Amino acid sequence: MQQPPWKGIAEGRSAEDTGSGTTPEGPRRAPAGARRHRLLRAAALGSAAAVVLAVTASASTGRLLADTASASGPVSQGRSGAHGPCMISGELGVQMSEGIPTGPGYARSTGTVRALNLMVDFSDAPGEGSALDRLGEFFPQTTDWFRTSSYGRLDYRPEVPVPDWLRMPKPFKEYGIERGAPFDPGYRELVEDIVAAADPDVDFRAYDLVNVLITPNAGPSALDTVLSVTFAGNHEAPVADGVPVANASFVYSRQDDGSGSYDRTGYRVLPHENGHVFGLPDLYTRDGGGAVGHWDIMSEDWGANNDLLGWHKWKLGWIDDAQVDCAPARGTTEHLLTPLATRGGTKLVFVPTGARTGYAVELRTRAGNDEAVCRAGVLVYRVDAGVDTGQGPVTVTDATRDSGGCTRSPNVHAELSDAPFALGETFVDRGRGVRIKVAGVDLDGNYRVHITRAGKA
Numbered sequence: 001m002q003q004p005p006w007k008g009i010a011e012g013r014s015a016e017d018t019g020s021g022t023t024p025e026g027p028r029r030a031p032a033g034a035r036r037h038r039l040l041r042a043a044a045l046g047s048a049a050a051v052v053l054a055v056t057a058s059a060s061t062g063r064l065l066a067d068t069a070s071a072s073g074p075v076s077q078g079r080s081g082a083h084g085p086c087m088i089s090g091e092l093g094v095q096m097s098e099g100i101p102t103g104p105g106y107a108r109s110t111g112t113v114r115a116l117n118l119m120v121d122f123s124d125a126p127g128e129g130s131a132l133d134r135l136g137e138f139f140p141q142t143t144d145w146f147r148t149s150s151y152g153r154l155d156y157r158p159e160v161p162v163p164d165w166l167r168m169p170k171p172f173k174e175y176g177i178e179r180g181a182p183f184d185p186g187y188r189e190l191v192e193d194i195v196a197a198a199d200p201d202v203d204f205r206a207y208d209l210v211n212v213l214i215t216p217n218a219g220p221s222a223l224d225t226v227l228s229v230t231f232a233g234n235h236e237a238p239v240a241d242g243v244p245v246a247n248a249s250f251v252y253s254r255q256d257d258g259s260g261s262y263d264r265t266g267y268r269v270l271p272h273e274n275g276h277v278f279g280l281p282d283l284y285t286r287d288g289g290g291a292v293g294h295w296d297i298m299s300e301d302w303g304a305n306n307d308l309l310g311w312h313k314w315k316l317g318w319i320d321d322a323q324v325d326c327a328p329a330r331g332t333t334e335h336l337l338t339p340l341a342t343r344g345g346t347k348l349v350f351v352p353t354g355a356r357t358g359y360a361v362e363l364r365t366r367a368g369n370d371e372a373v374c375r376a377g378v379l380v381y382r383v384d385a386g387v388d389t390g391q392g393p394v395t396v397t398d399a400t401r402d403s404g405g406c407t408r409s410p411n412v413h414a415e416l417s418d419a420p421f422a423l424g425e426t427f428v429d430r431g432r433g434v435r436i437k438v439a440g441v442d443l444d445g446n447y448r449v450h451i452t453r454a455g456k457a
């Protein structure tokens, strides 16, 4: 049977795990016990075949480009030529890339974005409590998170035209959305049934994205398996009111680690899933959060609140070109970084090292959405737009390797918690001829950084 060509971002799986009949493998960044559980499963899976996602991307892209190029990504901001070398891009075959600009088909990430919220239950998993209680697990926190992270550039409007549970016509288990079942056909059927149930009360043309908030008693606990998933940029999706349900996030279970923080932090699965809708890849890998730690919600969305990397904010249009210094040239340049969490000023220095790669440099402090930062300073990370979602497109450099980290916050990757470079410290990549020195701190808490590039310009 032909697979529907969906671009699915299946949580906890990498593209090669995704195939007809393979197992949707376990949780991402889950608490310690569950993570061990997942690693065992990952090892057991081995190289479980299938190329569904890769195939789909190429099969559908040509037509999508013409249809949707103007609608996705940040509202146009007239990028300047000076940033050309820093606008690294991926290549064909990368499903979801760190490249700038973001490819076509995703929801726009600036201005007013209308999010349709549908609460869904089943006869074998009837909603417990009201549908609006389920909504209340995610709002207004998600709206506030986006406002804070975007410096007000994303005006996220959650809308609820149907304030009750939408009962699906089949029991949950019959959709086959569980480990060991084919993945996409079940989702397609579920989306079609959701559309049919909501259509009398919903004009799907009015929304930029869809959040499907599944009753938490359907399926396994998120401590065991994270089923939450997003279909992003998918114009082969079922059609409603003449438009494909192209950008839809599904949230299952509750990301409750038992630490007592669920009410405050449990909503963060939704901004993570919506990050995919806006074109952001997963930064955790099958080994967990060791590549980026807690420095981006696309890496870790359990535990204490966190923000996005500056690179992602540039990609989304939340910081503009004037706030990004591009450093392609030989010699030494000086840059003044303001804290990423505060409004205004230079937020990012990018040092391109190729057409697809470079180092990003930013100042992280405990402020805004970044509540778990225990060592403020200059974060240096490598971005590779040629590496796909879930395969490690971003790697944070740890200024204090093997220190064990400085955090005691649960579900925060500890080793990388003290990754930033402090005053006087220098990042060095001899092979690529890049040195990044933290040269000074001013009275306002801004950091002076010296970038030195040797070799070929």
Ligand SMILES: [Zn+2]
Pocket (backbone or CB within 6 Å): 009, 010, 011, 272, 273, 276, 281, 282
């Ligand atoms: Zn994800």
